[in-house]
Amino acid sequence: AQAPAAGCGSATQPERVAVWPNAPGTMRLESIRYSPGSLQILNQLQLPEHCSYEALGSVQQASEAIRAMKVRGAPAIALVGCLSLAVELRAGAGGPGLASLVAFVQNQLRLLVAARPTAVNMARAARDLARVAAREAERKGATEETVRERVICFAEDMLEKDLKDNRNIGDLGARHLLEHTNPRGGKVTVLTHCNTGALATAGYGTALGVIRSLHEMGRLEHTFCTETRPYNQGARLTAFELVYEQIPATLITDSMAAAAMAHQGVSAVVVGADRVVANGDTANKIGTYQLAIVAKHHGIPFYVAAPSSSCDLQLETGREIVIEERPSQELTDLNGVRIAAQGIRVWNPAFDVTPHELITGGIITELGVFAPEELRAALSASVFSEGQ
Numbered sequence: 001a002q003a004p005a006a007g008c009g010s011a012t013q014p015e016r017v018a019v020w021p022n023a024p025g026t027m028r029l030e031s032i033r034y035s036p037g038s039l040q041i042l043n044q045l046q047l048p049e050h051c052s053y054e055a056l057g058s059v060q061q062a063s064e065a066i067r068a069m070k071v072r073g074a075p076a077i078a079l080v081g082c083l084s085l086a087v088e089l090r091a092g093a094g095g096p097g098l099a100s101l102v103a104f105v106q107n108q109l110r111l112l113v114a115a116r117p118t119a120v121n122m123a124r125a126a127r128d129l130a131r132v133a134a135r136e137a138e139r140k141g142a143t144e145e146t147v148r149e150r151v152i153c154f155a156e157d158m159l160e161k162d163l164k165d166n167r168n169i170g171d172l173g174a175r176h177l178l179e180h181t182n183p184r185g186g187k188v189t190v191l192t193h194c195n196t197g198a199l200a201t202a203g204y205g206t207a208l209g210v211i212r213s214l215h216e217m218g219r220l221e222h223t224f225c226t227e228t229r230p231y232n233q234g235a236r237l238t239a240f241e242l243v244y245e246q247i248p249a250t251l252i253t254d255s256m257a258a259a260a261m262a263h264q265g266v267s268a269v270v271v272g273a274d275r276v277v278a279n280g281d282t283a284n285k286i287g288t289y290q291l292a293i294v295a296k297h298h299g300i301p302f303y304v305a306a307p308s309s310s311c312d313l314q315l316e317t318g319r320e321i322v323i324e325e326r327p328s329q330e331l332t333d334l335n336g337v338r339i340a341a342q343g344i345r346v347w348n349p350a351f352d353v354t355p356h357e358l359i360t361g362g363i364i365t366e367l368g369v370f371a372p373e374e375l376r377a378a379l380s381a382s383v384f385s386e387g388q
């Protein structure tokens with residue numbers, strides 16, 4: 001296999017490296033580089049050809065990058081959004097005066113939430129951050145400095161938490177999947193959709209984290225990753241991560257998924273989520289729903305892997321989820337070249353909703369693996385429920 005573009009690892013080296021490192025997989029792929037006062041994102045529009053990092057100095061720049069999908073994936077969107085606010089606040093934005101600082105924070109968060117509506121992570125983080133700012137401002141002795149500091153700390157802690165949650169998701173998901181598909185030992189083959197890896201999160205990934213964990217355990221036979229039309233997150237990003245990490249994998253088009261399940265020994269399907277609602281219905285990348293139907297037909301367990309920050313107990317069913325529609329050019333053009341007939345109408349929903357009854361394997365969170373009907377009770381009993 002051809003090595004993907006070099007230079008995306010976290011080793012201290014120039015951001016663009018002409019030569020593929022000797023030992024691919026030894027460096028961690030990073031979609032977000034943050035240090036206090038500085039935020040950079042890997043421009044995912046240019047992958048896999050180029051690895052170039054772009055500095056984001058403001059919430060405005062971050063929301064433009066999110067809308068343009070330079071950074072994407074539910075957890076990464078929230079992280080970049082909140083960290084861009086941290087960068088602005090460190091530079092002294094907002095105020096003067098406590099009330100005007102809190103209003104500034106709330107306005108900036110509204111801008112970020114509006115960038116992409118389906119994933120709940122940014123909306124949840126915005127609600128939490130707005131509350132943190134307001135509470136601190138009401139505290140006796142609060143100053144602009146303490147309000148800024150509280151918001152910045154909250155945003156910075158999110159990075160570490162997401163990475164930790166992903167590792168737990170990987171571990172819990174891998175163990176559950178092995179127990180339920182291959183209890184007598186041996187290896188498993190997993191089919192996944194879209195990109196849910198290091199590029200979509202603070203690192204490691206959710207569904208791709210489960211695949212990484214299986215690989216680390218020596219229990220992964222093979223991965224099938226779907227191309228994920230129209231934006232091709234599978235072909236461009238997941239395939240990139242799998243090759244980079246030397247995880248055995250094959251790329252298929254979305255329309256090959258049924259054939260793969262019929263003929264390629266797929267043990268389980270594991271996908272991510274943009275929003276899991278109270279009854280377990282799950283919004284994820286367009287095409288997920290059809291994978292769940294096909295998996296059910298073949299008796300193959302279908303798992304959703306997502307941190308609890310992707311769960312939304314305020315919505316009862318998937319019918320309430322707002323589905324983002326993307327520009328028609330994503331379908332009609334490839335790399336700027338028109339491939340569709342002129343004049344054709346286009347429908348381009350970025351996500352679909354998989355009904356909970358099709359999620360037969362379970363919902364893998366950092367808190368445990370739950371059947372969809374158990375999710376509400378399980379999350380309500382945890383720290384997750386604070387403020388729900």
Ligand code: MRU
Pocket residue numbers: 072073074075119193194195196197200201205206207233271272273274284285286350
């Ligand atoms: O449009 P995208 O690329 O942001 O969609 C991404 C997905 O649908 C992912 O499956 C989801 O966000 C989970 S990422 C851990």
